[in-house]
Amino acid sequence: KANSVPNDNIQRIIKRAEGGDKTEYEAITYEGYGPGGIAVMVETLTDNRNRTAANMRHYFDKFGGNLGQMGCVGFMFTQKGVIVVDLEDKDPDELMMDALDAGAEDFDAGEEAAQITTDPDNFTAVCEALEKKGYTFISADVAQVPSTTTTLTDPDQLTNMGKLLDALDEDDDVQNAWHTLENEEDLDR
Known part of the structure; x- marks a missing residue:
């Protein structure tokens, strides 16, 4: 669901x-x-x-x-892990460091949420590492990301x-x- x-x-x-x-x-x-x-x-x-x-x-x-x-x-799309994290009560800089340390490829923070992209092979490991640190996911799935x-x-x-x-x-x-x-x-x- x-x-x-x-x-x-x-x-x-x-x-x-x-x-x-x-x-x-x-x-x-x-x-x-x-x-x-x-x-x-x-x-x-x-x-x-x-x-x-x-x-x-x-x-x-x-x-x-x-x-x-x-x-x-x-050819216009690349398969990536895409994780959207709720930034409520969270420091975007700290999340960025945690995500990159966990093996994420890219990080983009907005006002209320941040989008983290990973290699599909690292997707599960990054999700688990961020969950252990108490982050709340809005969504997390492997998607085709347009270039x-x-x-x-x-x-x-x-x-x-x-x-x-x-x-x-x-x-x-x-x-x-x-x-x-x-x-x-x-x-x-």
């Missing part, structure tokens, strides 16, 4: 682990471009690749983007990008969706 996994997916995974569900699931990553050329990567877990592929193509087409070939945007981002200024493109991300978010097969949109806060959501 902390990673925003839908209840249906959790129940399906539990049933499968218990042996009650013989359905075979397949992890497939889809890549494409949203409105305004925003690169989008979508990680799915599906029992029907035809349904999922058709849904992905539909979402991208409907909201002004297009589904691409495997690898068309993958560059793009800002959309066209209101129609922003609206369609918001609708595309919402459609992906509501699809039961979609586990994660990453994108290169810089100004996500401007989306109508």
